[in-house]
Amino acid sequence: xxxxxxxxxxxxxxxxxxxxxxxxxxxxxxxxxxxxxxxxxxxxxxxxxxxxxxxxxxxxxxxxxxxxxxxxxxxxxxxxxxxxxxxxxxxxxxxxxxxxxxxxxxxxxxxxxxxxxxxxxxxxxxxxxxxxxxxxxxxxxxxxxxxxxxxxxxxxxxxxxxxxxxxxxxxxxxxxxxxxxxxxxxxxxxxxxxxxxxxxxxxxxxxxxxxxxxxxxxxxxxxxxxxxxxxxxxxxxxxxxxxxxxxxxxxxxxxxxxxxxxxxxxxxxxxxxxxxxxxxxxxxxxxxxxxxxxxxxxxxxxxxxxxxxxxxxxxxxxxxxxxxxxxxxxxxxxxxxxxxxxxxxxxxxxxxxxxxxx
Amino acid sequence: xxxxxxxxxxxxxxxxxxxxxxxxxxxxxxxxxxxxxxxxxxxxxxxxxxxxxxxxxxxxxxxxxxxxxxxxxxxxxxxxxxxxxxxxxxxxxxxxxxxxxxxxxxxxxxxxxxxxxxxxxxxxxxxxxxxxxxxxxxxxxxxxxxxxxxxxxxxxxxxxxxxxxxxxxxxxxxxxxxxxxxxxxxxxxxxxxxxxxxxxxxxxxxxxxxxxxxxxxxxxxxxxxxxxxxxxxxxxxxxxxxxxxxxxxxxxxxxxxxxxxxxxxxxxxxxxxxxxxxxxxxxxxxxxxxxxxxxxxxxxxxxxxxxxxxxxxxx
Numbered sequence: 022x023x024x025x026x027x028x029x030x031x032x033x034x035x036x037x038x039x040x041x042x043x044x045x046x047x048x049x050x051x052x053x054x055x056x057x058x059x060x061x062x063x064x065x066x067x068x069x070x071x072x073x074x075x076x077x078x079x080x081x082x083x084x085x086x087x088x089x090x091x092x093x094x095x096x097x098x099x100x101x102x103x104x105x106x107x108x109x110x111x112x113x114x115x116x117x118x119x120x121x122x123x124x125x126x127x128x129x130x131x132x133x134x135x136x137x138x139x140x141x142x143x144x145x146x147x148x149x150x151x152x153x154x155x156x157x158x159x160x161x162x163x164x165x166x167x168x169x170x171x172x173x174x175x176x177x178x179x180x181x182x183x184x185x186x187x188x189x190x191x192x193x194x195x196x197x198x199x200x201x202x203x204x205x206x207x208x209x210x211x212x213x214x215x216x217x218x219x220x221x222x223x224x225x226x227x228x229x230x231x232x233x234x235x236x237x238x239x240x241x242x243x244x245x246x247x248x249x250x251x252x253x254x255x256x257x258x259x260x261x262x263x264x265x266x267x268x269x270x271x272x273x274x275x276x277x278x279x280x281x282x283x284x285x286x287x288x289x290x291x292x293x294x295x296x297x298x299x300x301x302x303x304x305x306x307x308x309x310x311x312x313x314x315x316x317x318x319x320x321x322x323x324x325x326x327x328x329x330x331x332x333x334x335x336x337x338x339x340x341x342x343x344x345x346x347x348x349x350x351x352x353x354x355x356x357x358x359x360x361x362x363x364x365x366x367x368x369x370x371x372x373x374x375x376x377x378x379x
Numbered sequence: 380x381x382x383x384x385x386x387x388x389x390x391x392x393x394x395x396x397x398x399x400x401x402x403x404x405x406x407x408x409x410x411x412x413x414x415x416x417x418x419x420x421x422x423x424x425x426x427x428x429x430x431x432x433x434x435x436x437x438x439x440x441x442x443x444x445x446x447x448x449x450x451x452x453x454x455x456x457x458x459x460x461x462x463x464x465x466x467x468x469x470x471x472x473x474x475x476x477x478x479x480x481x482x483x484x485x486x487x488x489x490x491x492x493x494x495x496x497x498x499x500x501x502x503x504x505x506x507x508x509x510x511x512x513x514x515x516x517x518x519x520x521x522x523x524x525x526x527x528x529x530x531x532x533x534x535x536x537x538x539x540x541x542x543x544x545x546x547x548x549x550x551x552x553x554x555x556x557x558x559x560x561x562x563x564x565x566x567x568x569x570x571x572x573x574x575x576x577x578x579x580x581x582x583x584x585x586x587x588x589x590x591x592x593x594x595x596x597x598x599x600x601x602x603x604x605x606x607x608x609x610x611x612x613x614x615x616x617x618x619x620x621x622x623x624x625x626x627x628x629x630x631x632x633x634x635x636x637x638x639x640x641x642x643x644x645x646x647x648x649x650x651x652x653x654x655x656x657x658x659x660x661x662x663x664x665x666x667x668x669x670x671x672x673x674x675x676x677x678x679x680x681x682x683x684x685x686x687x688x689x690x691x692x693x694x
Contacts, residue, residue, distance in 0.1 A: 113439070146472030156471035163438060164471060168462050174428045175463060178435020185391070185417065185441060205458075208428025215423065371469045374476050374531035378510050378559065378606040 039133045039143055058329050064106055064263045065322040066342055068098040071122040072319055073350045074131050078121065078138055078152075082298045086358075087138045090167075091152050094122030096293035099318030100225050101126040103266025104193055104288075107274045113161045113183075115176045116195035118153035119225075119292075120165025123195055128160035131353035141360035148363045149371055170200040173209030173222070180218035184281060191277045192220045193270075198244050198287075199230025206247075210285065214251035219277040221270060222285045231296045232304040248285035257287040263322055291316075380407070380444060382552070383528040384414055387442060390528055393420040393429055394446030394483075403448045404484065404543055430456035430481070434463050437479040442528060447483035450499040450537060457502075464533040465508030478531045482524070484540035485513070486577065486627040487675055493663035496671075498628025500537045504605045504637070510558055511604040513537040515579035517547040519602055522556030530558065537604075539577045559606035563615065567597035570621040570685055573612060573638060575601040578625040578657075578676050585625075585681035596685060604634050612638065613646045620651040621688050625676050630658040657684050 075095045081087040094101065097119070105114060105126040116123045124134055129145055137144025138152055146156050153167040163179060166172035176194030183190040200206050201224060213220050224244050228235055235242065248255035256273060260266050266288065273284035291313040295302040302310075323339075326332065332339035369377040384390045391414075396403040398411040398421040411419040422429040426447065433443035447453045453460065460481065467477040486498040504511045510532055514520040520538065527534035564579065565586050574582040579600040586596040597615055601608065616622050622642055624635040635656040642654055660674040686692055 115435075144472070146470060146474070149472050150470040154470040156474050158471070158474040163475070166463070168458055171431070171458055171462055174431020174459065175435035175438070177428070178432035178437075179439050180435075181432050182436040182439045182441050185436070204427055204455075205431065208425040209431065211423065211425065212428050212432055367473075371473045372507050373510075374468060374478075376606075378507075378532070 039130055039136070039145075058326070058331075061264060061322060062326055062331070062342060064102050064267070065319070065326060066346060067102045067126055068263065068319045068322060069343065069346050070131065070349065071098045071102070071125050073346055074125060074134060074353070075121060077135065077350055077354050079294070079298065081135070081138060081354075081357075087152070088140070089151050090118065091138070091298045092119040092296065093292070093294045093298075094119055096313065096317070097225055097227060097260070097290045098122055099260045099263040099266050099322075100223070100288050100290050101195070103260065103263040104195075104223055104270040106263075106267040107271035108191065108193065111161060112190050112274075113163055113179050113192040114195070115163040115172055115179060115192065116165050117169065117172060117197060117200065118165050118167050119197065120153065120155045124155035124157060124162050124165070127157065127162040129155060129157040129162055131349055132356045133157065135353045135357035136360050139357040139360070140362060141357060142363035142367070143356070143360040147367055147371070149367065170196065170203035170205035172196070173200065173205045174212070176220060176222075177209045177213045177218055180213060180220035180283075181216065183219055184216070189278060190219070191274050193223060193274075194220060195223045195225055197230065198224055198226040198228070198235055199238070200224075201244055201247060202238060210247070210251050210253065210283075213283040214253045217281050218283055219281050220283045221273040221277055222283065223270065224285065224287045226287050226289050227292045229292075229296065229304065232300065232302070234304070243287070245285055245287040254282065254284040255286070256284060258289065260288045260290040261316055261318055261321060263318055293317075380524065381410060381413065383525060384410075384418060387528075389440065389442045390444060391418040391420065391441065392444045392446065393422060393433060395422055395424060395448050397421060397446050404540065406543075407446070426452050426456040427459055430459040431463065433479050433481075434459060434467070434477060437477045438467060438475045442478050444480045444482060444528065447481065449488070449495060449540070450483050450485040451495050451497050453481065453483070453499060454497075460503065460509070460533070460535075461506060465506045468532075469508065476531045477533050479533050480524070480527045480536060481533070482527075482536035482538060484543070485537035486539060487659075487664065487671070488540040490666055490668055490671060492666045496664035498626070498659065500535075500604055501628045501633035503535050504634055505632070508533065509605065510534045511537065512558060512602060513539075513576040513604060514602060515542070515574075515576050515600050517545065517549045518554065519556050521549050522554045523558065523602060525555045526558050529555070534558070537576060541577055542580075545580075556602065559603045559608055561599050561601045561603070561608035561611040563597060563611070564600045565596070565598040567595040568619060569595045570623065570688060571597045571599055571612070571615040571619045572623050572625060572681065572685065573599045573601060574625040575604065576627070578627060581676055581678055581681060582625050584678040585685065588678060588682050589685055592682075592686075594685065594689065607637070607641070609641045609645060612642060613649075616642055616646045617649040620649055622650070622654045623657060623681065623684050623688055624654065625657040625681055627659050627676060629661050630656055631661065633658070652688055652690070655684050655688050657681050
């Protein structure tokens with residue numbers, strides 16, 4: 022615990038340039054007089070930011086700037102943004118490897134995220150983690166994890182610590198429906214229910230575990246039924262409306278915070294891209310994809326803003342908001358391109374706290 | 380554990396049977412009464428679950444002690460230890476520490492068969508990000524555990540079921556044994572025998588027999604397997620010029636192979652003969668008492684191996 026034992030890596034503050042210039046990160050406030058619309062515009066901006074960062078990620082992958090696995094969040098933005106909107110800033114979030122959108126929604130800067138994807142030392146995990154390991158301790162984003170279901174007991178442990186300390190924090194644990202069949206899900210759920218931990222388990226059911234539809238992998242179609250065996254509260258809904266996601270997850274968060282009990286929430290969503298960049302998604306029809314794209318929660322939120330008066334001819338507010346997102350993403354891409362790669366010196370420092378144990 | 384829990388309220392004990400039952404081997408006897416159910420936590424039989432809970436608690440600032448009823452059962456929590464505890468610091472770019480202790484009895488335990496007799500230290504010592512210790516004496520069991528609890532990394536403490544009844548002096552109060560320091564438990568000049576945990580006692584017994592045969596064997600108790608104190612080993616071999624390594628667990632890979640690699644690299648000119656190993660035989664552990672004893676490293680096999688290393692093979 023003593024500071025002098027720590028390797029220089031942890032003593033060093035986060036790279037000072039990870040945070041973009043303040044003007045780019047500040048969401049404009051186009052609707053100051055209408056708190057509800059202002060809130061929706063803020064969530065819309067987050068969703069748009071995620072969509073655009075993911076599109077740039079896909080481009081970076083195609084250009085060979087990003088290696089390894091890349092699992093995009095496009096289509097699912099309303100889940101992460103809506104759920105995290107219901108939290109306090111000091112609440113914890115932990116998720117699986119489809120983690121870019123969740124990390125951005127929890128407050129990670131696009132600079133830190135894209136630099137990580139580009140394998141740069143300015144990335145959130147100094148280029149050591151990559152796409153699947155988005156960690157941001159400052160924002161209580163406790164990572165993306167690459168082993169399906171393996172992070173679910175960890176999430177229960179984070180919530181255990183909150184209960185142990187009585188800090189009043191809630192943990193959100195995201196995972197896909199593909200994780201529901203593995204042991205980690207059941208052990209994490211069982212312990213959270215047994216010990217009454219302040220946690221919300223959010224199953225992002227995007228219908229396909231890689232390319233296998235849920236009908237071929239589970240004996241029940243309703244994932245939320247899994248809560249029954251643990252005596253846990255449950256909920257189930259579609260993620261068409263980001264505000265509805267916020268409200269419904271918010272109920273579970275409130276239950277966790279006030280009563281200290283866990284909830285399993287199945288949020289039904291859809292990814293517009295393949296499982297990862299190497300997946301052309303031939304296991305589903307174009308018609309099915311189009312049907313879901315017509316329900317795009319991002320477009321829905323935008324329509325609502327337009328219908329509320331933004332974006333009328335001569336009204337620059339929506340346009341300004343979208344331009345600010347473009348500027349922020351362009352800044353982050355440039356930052357990621359220009360940042361240096363990590364040196365070999367980070368390897369041993371990052372493996373152990375203190376001297377390397379050989 | 381009691382002293383460390385008194386010292387630091389972030390430390391808690393979690394595992395199967397640790398509370399209400401007072402510990403499967405009575406290691407935690409009385410702790411539930413002293414600390415209450417908040418800090419001495421019985422779990423269901425769910426090693427992957429409670430190992431993961433410990434890791435989650437550790438990354439947000441608590442300092443868990445997770446007990447495996449035996450290390451054999453850590454196999455179902457292997458993913459948590461390998462992929463999460465060991466990697467947390469690296470994959471978070473140094474943002475998150477994982478100060479956690481996993482402990483429990485390891486290796487052979489008298490006729491419990493192949494699934495309950497694993498020497499798991501070889502597997503875990505392979506993994507960067509973990510530390511692994513294996514005490515042979517009660518004082519070191521205390522001192523190494525204290526050091527493990529205070530370390531900011533995941534530390535795996537390999538106790539020995541067959542040593543739980545072993546009696547020895549234990550210093551009162553603040554007695555911390557630094558991780559990564561071997562000790563010479565018997566001085567000698569003809570050959571070095573490196574061992575740890577139960578096999579340290581096997582080596583000492585063999586050394587006593589060898590003395591009667593005119594061989595002066597030095598016994599090095601490693602105590603810590605990762606980090607491994609190769610300085611003490613090399614210094615000993617530079618005096619004795621020969622080395623035999625004794626451990627439970629199979630010969631393929633493992634701690635003995637690692638020591639053989641290091642010593643031949645670091646003390647090649649000092650060696651007068653090949654480094655030999657005495658390990659559990661390369662088969663799953665049998666139930667039969669006779670066969671089990673034959674599989675495990677025994678003093679007579681150590682004696683024979685030492686004589687072979689000295690070129691004085693028994694006829």
